[in-house]
Amino acid sequence: MRSIQQPGPPAPERIQWVEARGRAFSFTLQAGLSLLEAARRGFAREGFAGGVLNIREGSLGPFAYVMPALSKTGENAAFYSDTFRPAGVTRLKTGAMTLGQRDGAPFFHCHALWREADGRNGGGHILPEETVVAEPFEVDAFGLDGAEFTGEPDPETNFKLFGPVPRALSEAKTTSRAFALRLRPNQDVAGALEAFCRQHGILRARLRGGVGSTIGARFTDGSSVVPFATELAIRSGTVASHPDGTLVAELDVALVDYLGGLAEGTLIRGDNPVLMTMELVLEVLGEEARA
Numbered sequence: 001m002r003s004i005q006q007p008g009p010p011a012p013e014r015i016q017w018v019e020a021r022g023r024a025f026s027f028t029l030q031a032g033l034s035l036l037e038a039a040r041r042g043f044a045r046e047g048f049a050g051g052v053l054n055i056r057e058g059s060l061g062p063f064a065y066v067m068p069a070l071s072k073t074g075e076n077a078a079f080y081s082d083t084f085r086p087a088g089v090t091r092l093k094t095g096a097m098t099l100g101q102r103d104g105a106p107f108f109h110c111h112a113l114w115r116e117a118d119g120r121n122g123g124g125h126i127l128p129e130e131t132v133v134a135e136p137f138e139v140d141a142f143g144l145d146g147a148e149f150t151g152e153p154d155p156e157t158n159f160k161l162f163g164p165v166p167r168a169l170s171e172a173k174t175t176s177r178a179f180a181l182r183l184r185p186n187q188d189v190a191g192a193l194e195a196f197c198r199q200h201g202i203l204r205a206r207l208r209g210g211v212g213s214t215i216g217a218r219f220t221d222g223s224s225v226v227p228f229a230t231e232l233a234i235r236s237g238t239v240a241s242h243p244d245g246t247l248v249a250e251l252d253v254a255l256v257d258y259l260g261g262l263a264e265g266t267l268i269r270g271d272n273p274v275l276m277t278m279e280l281v282l283e284v285l286g287e288e289a290r291a
Helices: 035-045 189-199
Strands: 015-029 051-055 058-060 090-102 105-115 121-126 133-135 137-145 147-154 159-166 176-183 204-218 224-241 247-257 262-266 274-284
Touching (some): 015 147, 015 159, 015 189, 035 051, 035 105, 035 137, 058 137, 090 224, 105 204, 105 224, 121 247, 137 147, 137 274, 147 176, 176 189, 189 247, 189 274, 204 247
Antiparallel strands (some): 015 137, 015 176, 058 133, 090 105, 105 121, 147 159, 224 247
C-alpha cells in the first residue's frame, strides 16, 4: 500500500478514539454570520458544543480557502497553498465539517467542492475566520456529547490537528451510541474502520462525518487520483456485517488534489491510505451493537 514518510515518529496508537453519545438533526445556517459562528449557533441551539455536519449545497461570500500543496520547507510531508479569495458568491456543491475547539475557542475543519462566481469549479479547505454565509442554507448535523474534537500539536505530522478528547456529559438530548475517531497516517481508511468496529463489537454503523486527506485515491469504478496530497470530505458511509461474517466499510467521498483535480466516488477497500489525518464520527446502529 502507498505510504508517505512523515517528519516525526509514528504514534503507537494508530486510531485516536473516544466513545460518546450523539444525535442527528438539521438546521439552517444564518446569512451574514461567519460560517464558523453560524455553525456554532446551530449546534448550540440543540445543546451541543460541537460535532460534524454535511453540506449538500449553500452560498458563501466573502469566501476564503486553501488547497493542498507541496511543502516548501520539508518540515511537513505536504502543506497548504496560499489563500484564495474568489470574488462574488461561491456556490457549494458538497462538503463536510468537523466543529470543535482550538486554542480555547470554537474552530472547524471543513473540506468542500464548489463553483465560484466566474463559473470555475474548485475545492479545498475552507478558512473559518474569513468565510461568511451569503444566503441561508440547511445542513445535516450530528452533535456529540461526551467527546470533542480539539486542535492539538501532532509530532508525527508536525501540524496542529483535530483529535477527539473526552468531555463530561451534558444535558443535551441524545439518541445514539457514537465514536469520535482520528485515523493517523499510512493506514487504509476502510480497513482501519473495519478493524476498529471488530475490536469494539460493532456490527452496523453509519458515518456521520468525515474530513481528512488521503495519499491519492482509488475508486470502485476504476478511476484514480495520482497526485499524492488531497483534501477529502466523506459524503456518506457505512460499516456493515456481511453474511460471511466480514465487516465491510463503504465510503462515498469528494476531494481535490494539490494540482487542482476534483474527484468523487466510492473508495476501494484496502487501497486508500491516510495522508495526514482523517476525522470520523461513527453512529452505532441496531440492538446487536455491543459495548
